[in-house]
Amino acid sequence: MGNAAGIVEGPQAKEAKMVSGPPGSTGPQKQTAGLKLPMPPEEELEERFSAVLNTMNLPPDKVKILSQYDSEKKWDLICDQERFQVKNPPSAYLEKLKSYLDHGGVSRKFKRRVQESTQVLRELEISLRTNHIGWAQEFLNEENQGLDVLVDYLSFAHSAVTYDTDTLDNGSLPTDKGKTMDKSLEDLSRSASNSPSHSALKASKGFTVRKVVRNSRVVSQKDDVHLCIMCLRAIMNYQSGFNLVMKHPCCVNELTLSLNNRNPRTKALVLELLAAVCLVRGGHDIILSAFDNFKEVCGEKSRFEKLMEFFRSEDSNIDFMVACMQFINIVVHSVENMNFRVHLQYEFTRHGLDDYLE
Incomplete structure (x- = not known):
């Protein structure tokens, strides 16, 4: 793969500059320089x-x-x-993120607990980006499984967007989308799975899912999704981290689902990371599979439908437009089979790309 991991370092790196945190901050800090040692x-x-x-x-x-x-x-x-000085070990950040995934209790308690999540993610991104490589390796090791925790949190933030919230508020699950995301929500709703009988599980499931989605709205309304993506970028800048992302069963899928976001900066960053994945051996198949999953989860009639909708509607955001065109070019032209290349090009043409560019 060579220096593929370095591809993901884009212009948005300037978004998160390292700053000294206030007293009690969980982020990395520097000591005052003081006198130089002999x-x-x-x-x-x-x-x-x-x-x-x-x-x-x-x-x-x-x-x-x-x-x-x-x-x-x-x-x-x-x-x-x-x-x-590394002030906190990876486990300190991971324990906090896990606590936000614990959606038990009333919404008021959850809101109080999750108020600091944005700051925790911001400091985690800085730590992943600026600490020595050993810190990142500890974050990703089998004991901490930091990538799993980060992907779970990103999935949790997505659930408010994925579900038809109006239907949920009326007390029922949308059939198709409910089936698509049923497993992930059951993972997030382990408390419901401990019910003593099947009927109790069925009765509690709608309430549990509504609570998960209601809580995830609190998360999705903040910068947490964008910061999760920035954390993934920092991880992917390490060769070992990039390899873990490629092998993870859900990471690229959740990364792709992050395109369903109102923030054009987030969408541009996601496309940069997806383009990096697409360029390495086996990455093209992973990307197409992730967009197949996006189609199923988001109810598209055909693949890349929403991506082209975003492309047409975000024409005032140059960074997103550039990232989108670069991604499309990489997806279409990084396959050797000419027939398959023509087929992929037609997928975008069918969604009006050629007409829009003219």
């Missing part, structure tokens, strides 16, 4: 410099450049890196 012996300097390079997740060409620094510059870099 330089250690050459052998120790080189050993510590190598350790610093190993934590920076740099490509070989950058490592080569830094290795040519003189001793003074190497020591400056070591001091800068060692002043940086």
Whole structure:
């Protein structure tokens, strides 16, 4: 895959600059510089410099450049890196995100609990992007399963959009969409599955789902979806993280469902990440499968229908328009089979792409 993971670093990286948090903040912070420590012996300097390079997740060409620094510059870099303190381990963020998925209790309690979710996600994104590679690896390891937690939270935020909320408020589930997302909502509604009988489960299911969707509205009305996508981008900038995203059974599906969002910045960022997935071996099939899932979940008549609706309606947002055209070009032209390429091109033509561009 080469440097495919680096593809996902787009212009929106400027959206989340690292800032020092207030007292009690859970984000990463830097200590005051203070006096510079005396330089250690050459052998120790080189050993510590190598350790610093190993934590920076740099490509070989950058490592080569830094290795040519003189001793003074190497020591400056070591001091800068060692002043940086990781205030919280990955588990601190993951426990908080899991608590937001616990939708038990009345809505007022949930709203109080989830008020800080946006800040937690913002600090998590900064930590994933700026901490050393070991921190990100710990976040993603089998013990923490950070990618699973992040995808679950993103799925939870989507559920308000996925369901016909008017029907839910009337006390019934929409048949087709209810079947599509039934498994994911049952995962989010484990309390209902503990009912003593089938009839009790059936009676409680509508209430439980309505509560999940009502709570997810609180989440979806904030920046949480956008921040989740930014966290995924930070993860995908690591080779190991990119590989985990590719192998995850739901991640690309949930990422694609994030296109169903009012924020054009979010949609542009999603398309950048999907384009990166599409460019690697096996990624094209994953992307088409994700849009098949989007079609089923969102009730499209044909694949890419809503994407083209967004493209026509967001014509005032240049970043989204550019991201959309780049994605379409990659989807159509990254297949070798000419007949399949023509078929994909026709899918977009059928939705009026050629007419719109003229």
